[in-house]
Amino acid sequence: MSKTEERLRGSGLKFTKQRQAILEILENAEQPLSAEQIYRDLAETKEVPASLSTVYRALDQMAGKNIVTKISLTGDGKALFELDCSLHRHYLYCLECGRILTIRSCPLGNYEETLTAETGFEIVGHKLNVYGYCPECRKKAQK
Amino acid sequence: MSKTEERLRGSGLKFTKQRQAILEILENAEQPLSAEQIYRDLAETKEVPASLSTVYRALDQMAGKNIVTKISLTGDGKALFELDCSLHRHYLYCLECGRILTIRSCPLGNYEETLTAETGFEIVGHKLNVYGYCPECRKKAQK
DNA sequence: TTTACTGCAAACGGTTTGCAAAAGG
DNA sequence: CCTTTTGCAAACCGTTTGCAGTAAA
Numbered sequence: 001m002s003k004t005e006e007r008l009r010g011s012g013l014k015f016t017k018q019r020q021a022i023l024e025i026l027e028n029a030e031q032p033l034s035a036e037q038i039y040r041d042l043a044e045t046k047e048v049p050a051s052l053s054t055v056y057r058a059l060d061q062m063a064g065k066n067i068v069t070k071i072s073l074t075g076d077g078k079a080l081f082e083l084d085c086s087l088h089r090h091y092l093y094c095l096e097c098g099r100i101l102t103i104r105s106c107p108l109g110n111y112e113e114t115l116t117a118e119t120g121f122e123i124v125g126h127k128l129n130v131y132g133y134c135p136e137c138r139k140k141a142q143k
Numbered sequence: 144m145s146k147t148e149e150r151l152r153g154s155g156l157k158f159t160k161q162r163q164a165i166l167e168i169l170e171n172a173e174q175p176l177s178a179e180q181i182y183r184d185l186a187e188t189k190e191v192p193a194s195l196s197t198v199y200r201a202l203d204q205m206a207g208k209n210i211v212t213k214i215s216l217t218g219d220g221k222a223l224f225e226l227d228c229s230l231h232r233h234y235l236y237c238l239e240c241g242r243i244l245t246i247r248s249c250p251l252g253n254y255e256e257t258l259t260a261e262t263g264f265e266i267v268g269h270k271l272n273v274y275g276y277c278p279e280c281r282k283k284a285q286k
Numbered sequence: 287t288t289t290a291c292t293g294c295a296a297a298c299g300g301t302t303t304g305c306a307a308a309a310g311g
Numbered sequence: 312c313c314t315t316t317t318g319c320a321a322a323c324c325g326t327t328t329g330c331a332g333t334a335a336a
Contacts, residue, residue: 014310014315035301051318056301058316077220077300077325092264101262111250112273119244120278121235128271130255135263157290157335178326194293199326201291220300220325 011065018042018050019058023067023083031100032071032080032091035059073100073129090128096137103130154208162201164191166210166226174243175214175223175234178202216243216272233271239280246273 001009004023008015025041026033033041039055042048050058059081062068069084073091080100092101112123133141144152147166151158168184169176176184182198185191193201202224205211212227216234223243235244255266276284 016310016316018317052300053302053319054317060302061316072215072218072220075215077215079300092258092262092266094264095267101264103258107252107254107257108250114250115235115246115273116275119235120281121237121244121273121275122281123235123273123275124238125275126271126273128269130258130264130266130269132259132264132266132268138263138265159291159335161292195325196294196327197292203327222325 007067008062011062011067013061013065017048018054019062021046021048021050022055022058023062026068026081026083029082031102032073032082034078034080036078038081074098090130092130092132094134094137095131096133096141099134099136101134150210151205154205154210156204156208160191161185161193161197162205164189164193165198165201166205169211169224169226172225174245175216175225177221177223179221181224217241233273235273235275237277237280238274239276239284242277242279244277 002020004020004027005015007023008019013019021042022038025038025046035052035055038059039050039052042050042055059068059070063070063081063084066084066086068081071080071082071091072078073080073093087104088106090103090106092103094100106128108126108128112126115121116123145163147163147170148158150166151162156162164185165181168181168189178195178198181202182193182195185193185198202211202213206213206224206227209227209229211224214223214225214234215221216223216236230247231249233246233249235246237243249271251269251271255269258264259266
């Protein structure tokens with residue numbers, strides 16, 4: 001049983017070519033992808049045509065089972081998806097080319113506890129995204 | 144000349160009742176508001192009816208002049224607006240009641256410089272939002 | 287009187303949904 | 312078989328836009 005198959009069956013989801021292909025695409029992606037990008041990849045490189053709504057439904061369900069994670073990063077109202085490896089992470093987003101770097105470290109330390117002490121909130125998590133220009137775009141800009 | 148009037152005229156924008164009222168609403172708000180909320184407030188409490196598109200256009204223009212700031216916090220594809228006081232800030236969002244607390248301190252210290260050293264990115268800014276449950280909702284949940 | 291602003295209604299783009307047909311177990 | 316999943320088209324929802332009319336300077 002392949003890893004993608006395990007993930008799906010283990011969550012009680014049916015194992016279909018579409019879902020398999022979606023997971024493979026996410027596995028090979030080096031950054032979070034939009035539903036649209038996955039949809040195009042399915043048709044173009046995987047040759048497993050699936051309707052856009054299927055892609056959305058599959059992603060939603062897999063997000064519900066923590067197989068994938070949905071993030072909103074770009075602020076343009078477009079969601080991105082990546083494989084969930086259940087690690088705490090942040091993103092460094094290039095404002096020029098849209099490239100996304102995943103940051104595995106977290107600079108927040110015990111800030112959440114500090115905030116709880118100050119505000120009385122019970123903190124369950126945070127999102128930190130950093131914006132800037134990647135080395136390649138910086139080089140291009142200099143010329 | 145009122146403060147709102149100054150802000151508008153100083154940016155080369157015309158001073159209209161709609162914009163005046165929008166700014167007053169934002170001044171009295173204790174948290175960021177959506178275009179929809181502002182729209183309703185205009186009709187209901189200010190009695191200055193303005194179409195939703197006028198609200199959006201006014202906010203967009205004022206955002207362009209740094210009179211207001213547009214933030215996306217909730218992840219549901221709904222933008223929020225607040226008066227821009229050009230201060231660096233973060234938000235603490237209650238997942239239960241939607242209440243938003245503005246945090247004026249920033250725990251990031253010189254993290255941006257660290258990141259630049261590690262990645263080669265030129266960092267221009269970051270967004271940090273913290274999610275949890277406010278004291279009131281925690282109390283209710285206990286019962 | 288010139289230019290910016292407004293209202294309306296229609297368009298837009300990403301996402302969701304209802305329904306009947308197809309496929310998984 | 313029974314249940315889930317799929318495709319299609321239409322609905323949705325926040326936001327944007329074209330245009331003709333109105334108000335600010």
